[in-house]
Amino acid sequence: MIFNNKGQSQHRLVDHTGQVQSLSWSLGPTPKLLSSSADMSLVIRDGKDYKVTQQLNLTKYHEATKKSTKDRTWVAAAWSSLEPDTFYSTGVPEGKLYSWSLSESHEELKPIPFDAGHNRLVFSILPVPRTNTFITFSMDRKIMAWKENEGQRTWSLSTLGGFAYSVSLSHSKDIMAIACGDSTVRREIGNGKWEMGNRK
DSSP states (O other): OEEOTTSOEEEOOOOOSSOEEEEEEOOSSSOEEEEEETTTEEEEEETTTOOEEEEEEOOOOOTTSOHHHHHTOOOOEEEOSSOTTEEEEEETTTTEEEEEETTOOOSSOOOEEOOSOOSSOEEEEEEOTTSSEEEEEETTSEEEEEETTTTEEEEEEEOOSSOEEEEEEOTTSSOEEEEETTTEEEEEOSTTOEEEOOOO
16 A cells, blocks of 8 residues: 555555565665565566556475475565665575666566575565665574675674564664564674663
């Protein structure tokens, strides 16, 4: 659903057949809206009239894959914080990250895989504004940082007692807070040390 600043519904977008699992606006004067879905598709829409400009179907799980794995399909996607025609997504196998570029001249877009990283599904891709970095957090209980233009992991942190459901960076980008599945909020204060909020 698209809402205006008065909270009124303007558009209902129905291009996916499964749950919509992430949304991301692109940079630049002509914004584009990227969405990903459990139906293993990515849809790009014009930010003015919301018409579909591109629909990409990701590789689906092999027929022999366990039903429990197929049932928990989660596809994350986000635009680059640096390049208006570049975005990132997850895909098969679980935890795999891919880079896509709309500036490529090929008729069919081909994703570029990143180096090995997570080994279970990725909940979210979080670009860090005005940097060459994005952060991912996953069902494997790890948070990882990646170099956008190199496709390489730069660091990894364990969230210890549970999954990370949300991550937020301070404006100075030197403090990271994590909402963790063990009923705590953790603040990374350097050298792998954590400061923890009180449990309720």
